[in-house]
Amino acid sequence: MVKKLNKMASKAKAAPANQIASAVKDSAETILRAGQGAFAKVQTEGQKVLETLVREGMAMQKKGQRAAEDKVTEMTTKMNRVASDITSQANTTWDKLETVFEDRVARALNKLGVPTNRDIELLTKRVEQLTAQLAKLGGKPVAVVKTSAKPVAKAAAKKAPAKKLASKKPAAKKAA
Incomplete structure (x- = not known):
């Protein structure tokens, strides 16, 4: 269009003013018709374009929402895995600590002469065996003979666990 006007302008210098006015009028009419055609097309297809844009916008919104939900799910899964790993490590560490503590307590009790379960x-089995043998022989109780476990007996008698031990021994003493 601009080229056409430039050509007309160069011709206008040589042509009379009447021809220039006619060329401008033709150009203006062409522009006016093009604008009217565009307006008519927008009126007829505008609603369709608007509906298309709305559909595309909704599709984009759904796609974005799905992507966000996927990320939330992914992050939740990762956080659950991390929490599980940390819990597992804590349990393992706690188990090791508990084992070390039990071992140290057992060694300390052993050094003090406290008998184990x-x-x-x-001892209980042995007392039961001896009681059974005594009953076979005639049944008179015999005085208890001290053995080489003298530090164990003294330490057990002085400690609080000895009360527990004493509560387990009456079954054997009753039979004697």
């Missing part, structure tokens, strides 16, 4: 069970 196993020692008490073995």
Whole structure:
């Protein structure tokens, strides 16, 4: 369009004013018709374009919402994994600490001469065996003979756990 006007302007210098006015009028009419055609097209297709834009906007919103939900799910999964790992590590550490504590307490009790549950069970079985043998022989109770476990007996008698031990021994004493 601009080229056409430039050509007309160069011709206008050589042509009379009447021809210039006619060319300008033709150009203005062409522009006016183009504008009217665009306006008519917008009126007829404008609603369609608007509906299309609304649909595309809703699709974009849904896509964004899905992406956000996926990220939230992904982050929740990662956080659950991390929490599980930390819990597992804490439990493992706690178990190790508990084992170390139990071992140290057992060593300390052993140094003090406190018998273990196993020692008490073995002694109880032995007393039961001896009681059974005594009953077979005629049944008179015999005085208890001291053995080499003298520090154990003294330490057990002085300690609070000895009361627990004493509560386990009456079953054997009743039979004697």
